[in-house]
Amino acid sequence: MKAIMDLHTHTLAAGHAYSTLLENIDAALAMGLQYLGMSEHGPTSPGGPHNFFFSNYKVIPRIYDREENTGRVIPKPDGSLRLLCGVEANICSTNGELDLEERYLQKMDYALASIHPFAFTAGSRKENTLASVRAFQNPYVKILGHPDDGRFPLDYDELVREARQAQAVLEVNNSSLNPQSARQGGRENITELLKTCMKYDQPVIMGTDSHMCFAIGVFDDAEQLMRELEFPKELVLNYDPENIRKLINITL
Ligand SMILES: [Zn+2]
Numbered sequence: 742m743k744a745i746m747d748l749h750t751h752t753l754a755a756g757h758a759y760s761t762l763l764e765n766i767d768a769a770l771a772m773g774l775q776y777l778g779m780s781e782h783g784p785t786s787p788g789g790p791h792n793f794f795f796s797n798y799k800v801i802p803r804i805y806d807r808e809e810n811t812g813r814v815i816p817k818p819d820g821s822l823r824l825l826c827g828v829e830a831n832i833c834s835t836n837g838e839l840d841l842e843e844r845y846l847q848k849m850d851y852a853l854a855s856i857h858p859f860a861f862t863a864g865s866r867k868e869n870t871l872a873s874v875r876a877f878q879n880p881y882v883k884i885l886g887h888p889d890d891g892r893f894p895l896d897y898d899e900l901v902r903e904a905r906q907a908q909a910v911l912e913v914n915n916s917s918l919n920p921q922s923a924r925q926g927g928r929e930n931i932t933e934l935l936k937t938c939m940k941y942d943q944p945v946i947m948g949t950d951s952h953m954c955f956a957i958g959v960f961d962d963a964e965q966l967m968r969e970l971e972f973p974k975e976l977v978l979n980y981d982p983e984n985i986r987k988l989i990n991i992t993l
């Protein structure tokens with residue numbers, strides 16, 4: 742089985758990522774993805790986009806392929822790759838408050854919410870868990886990004902039970918498994934997260950958190966860890982295009 746969606750990716754607009762949207766689309770086509778999600782960082786990210794970035798997605802074509810003669814990436818109504826435009830909103834408080842208002846969230850295709858050090862002050866395990874749970878209880882938030890950072894410890898048993906209740910999906914972030922990641926204890930925390938998801942039959946989604954096009958659709962570290970843990974593929978949403986409907990606001 743091959744992953745056909747990557748819904749956690751960044752572009753130049755993040756202020757600390759290095760590829761254009763077109764370069765990401767090109768990479769997604771090369772990797773054989775069917776769905777690419779641009780989940781740009783919310784507006785409180787240093788150097789990140791202004792609110793207006795998220796209100797202008799209407800100008801972006803959504804279906805792409807390569808032009809037959811030239812191999813150039815073009816918008817094409819019957820193309821093989823669909824682009825989803827969303828946000829990786831910052832969780833700002835234990836109330837699960839996000840840095841993007843509802844009027845923006847309701848117009849985009851999907852939203853992840855994540856804890857980042859520049860927008861959230863780490864509290865107790867209980868407080869960090871509460872912040873995360875309240876964020877994905879927001880009806881626009883379908884995915885909790887990288888719930889694996891030891892700087893913001895979480896109660897996985899409670900997190901997974903609440904996610905199941907809210908029909909939210911927890912991310913297995915491929916970048917957190919990179920030893921150079923700023924996040925702490927990624928491998929140990931993702932291992933605990935996956936074991937807890939197995940206990941409750943809770944689905945996960947893999948995201949690359951790509952900050953340069955070469956990472957798009959590359960899930961090697963996440964897939965390796967899941968193999969080691971014998972995590973059931975049926976609980977990984979990336980392999981079946983039908984699962985996209987569980988994650989987005991629009992009909993494709
Ligand atoms: Zn993030």
Ligand SMILES: [Zn+2]
Binds near residue numbers: 750950
């Ligand atoms: Zn990210």
